[in-house]
Amino acid sequence: KLVSKKWKAKPTSVDLGDNIFIKEGEMAVITGPCSIESEEQIRAVVAHCVENDIKMMRGGVFKPRSSPYAFRGLGLEGLKLWHKIASEAGIKIVTEVMQTSQIEEMYPYVDVYQVGARNSQNFNLLDELGKVDKAVMIKRGISGTIEELLQSAEYVFSGGNEKLILCERGIRTYERASRNTLDLNAIPILKAKSHLPVIVDPSHGIGIRAYVPQMALAGVMSGADGIIYESHEVPEKAYSDGQQTLDFAQSARLASWIRESFAMR
Numbered sequence: 001k002l003v004s005k006k007w008k009a010k011p012t013s014v015d016l017g018d019n020i021f022i023k024e025g026e027m028a029v030i031t032g033p034c035s036i037e038s039e040e041q042i043r044a045v046v047a048h049c050v051e052n053d054i055k056m057m058r059g060g061v062f063k064p065r066s067s068p069y070a071f072r073g074l075g076l077e078g079l080k081l082w083h084k085i086a087s088e089a090g091i092k093i094v095t096e097v098m099q100t101s102q103i104e105e106m107y108p109y110v111d112v113y114q115v116g117a118r119n120s121q122n123f124n125l126l127d128e129l130g131k132v133d134k135a136v137m138i139k140r141g142i143s144g145t146i147e148e149l150l151q152s153a154e155y156v157f158s159g160g161n162e163k164l165i166l167c168e169r170g171i172r173t174y175e176r177a178s179r180n181t182l183d184l185n186a187i188p189i190l191k192a193k194s195h196l197p198v199i200v201d202p203s204h205g206i207g208i209r210a211y212v213p214q215m216a217l218a219g220v221m222s223g224a225d226g227i228i229y230e231s232h233e234v235p236e237k238a239y240s241d242g243q244q245t246l247d248f249a250q251s252a253r254l255a256s257w258i259r260e261s262f263a264m265r
């Protein structure tokens with residue numbers, strides 16, 4: 001496989017421009033709300049990122065929701081507004097693309113296309129993202145194996161797009177005490193098998209706000225090249241995933257813990 005270490009020994013460095021990279025040897029910190037909600041909310045999160053030297057912001061404008069009646073995102077207009085505010089602050093945008101028709105319209109406004117867990121094996125979407133010259137982060141499927149995640153990455157890489165990032169976000173197991181089961185095992189295994197950077201998502205991985213920081217630190221110590229977690233000015237008022245979202249004080253503390261842990265690794 002092209003994404004395997006056997007094919008390419010040197011770790012892949014994903015260059016987002018402006019001296020911002022997702023790569024082995026650095027710790028990428030990505031935070032932001034589950035959903036982009038309003039201009040006010042975007043400004044608050046951007047300010048939080050700037051204050052804490054966080055260079056990449058996450059957020060969904062096209063949201064995959066389990067219920068069709070739940071908030072499904074602000075769409076392209078929300079992305080344009082977000083891009084205007086974030087780019088002025090020098091912050092890169094990580095956001096989910098749900099279908100092939102969105103790739104082109106999103107293109108001017110996104111820095112990393114996120115392929116969500118539910119689309120992890122949407123092979124048409126992966127094929128099309130293989131033709132794009134922007135970074136792609138593929139999340140592990142809800143019941144996806146490590147091998148299946150690598151095969152999904154192979155679709156994009158073999159299509160010609162080598163700006164690829166893998167993300168462990170927890171899998172569905174028999175355990176119901178947590179939203180998902182964050183598979184920390186996947187991190188060293190993915191790092192050993194592939195030259196691609198590996199990011200860990202403790203927010204979706206455990207789904208419980210109070211335990212997000214320790215799972216984030218466990219991810220760092222497991223060898224992750226970056227962390228993506230949810231934050232919001234008032235998590236209780238978030239339109240989605242508030243129960244697993246940190247407030248800004250918690251996020252600021254976690255960002256500094258992540259960097260300290262990484263320095264000690």
Ligand code: PEP
Nearest residue numbers: 034116117118139169204
């Ligand atoms: C998200 O990042 O908000 C999200 C929907 O994640 P996942 O695809 O991992 O469920």
Ligand code: MN
Nearest residue numbers: 034230240241
């Ligand atoms: Mn979410």
